[in-house]
Amino acid sequence: MTILEKIINAIVYREQTIESTQKNLCGHSLLLIINEINLSMVFIFGKNQAKIFNHYRGVADCTLTTTLTTLLKLYNYQEFIKLLQDEKLRVTGDLKIIEVFLMTLALDDMEFDLGEYLSPWVGDIIAESIGQFFYNRYKLMNYAMQRKKECLSQTIIEEWRLSPGSIEMSWFIKEVEECLNILDIFDNRIHLLEIS
Template structure:
């Protein structure tokens, strides 16, 4: 995937700003120092590998050594990693397949849980404070309205299905219609036979 280097670079910047700016998180970061966490996502062929250092996290797509923990999952499951209490449940339900040191994943989830995510602050260095705030508010509005729109759309689909179901003929109506069609067919065949007889008598 040609986009992977760009995705990895962006993710590295975001994670460094989230996890390595706040001094209060230094004890939690210390537990991950030297650890390698590998994510294998169903949607991507290339893995995402996080190598935690003392002052930074490197996001790579290839790593020669063995990872301390390998997580196989889907993109949609990643936001749930911030809820570290859900990790065991996600594993039991099959949303996460964890191989290696589970503590590594738990410590990463704890670090994400501690991080205060402010989209405007992350975007500000690239597009400026005002534009970053505007984009952040738009995305937040979109994220809050999406579930409502999905519920409305689902309601409309269900209503349409119900209306169509009401319009669909019952088994009795279908049987009656088929009987009528057969009767019309027989009448047509009789008419054709009488016409042939009339033609022959001339």
């Protein structure tokens, strides 16, 4: 819980967002309920930091109830709206709190450096090594996915190109019908030979 709190504080209270965060989140609370694993977390936003608790005596300003798989899809505000419309998550209370929180968590305008967040706990060298390891794994997986997509698209295009057109199919059907007619003629001749 402490590590999650540190990461949330580092992202939400970074320099670019301090002013808007103070205005929109300060003094508010967000209750997150994940049904699958029966977990609830309360985010209480202060002026300079957020605190995360397992239990909260008061009523949260905003409550987000969802599943773990749906929660992992909440990477931007547009996805949140889509999931809300599809009724894959439920929000009660002040909707603006979750909107501002998700927009603040958007990592589009900042470069995420895992080593920076790990270095206070494990040291700079180990944190950099872990960061490089995960970055290289991510690049490798991304390259493999792109390669598979390219191979699949090329295969589909090639199959589509090799599949016969309507003219070829009609010609093939005509040839088959002619062969069947010839076979019927031969069959009739053989039958006449057997009778005589």
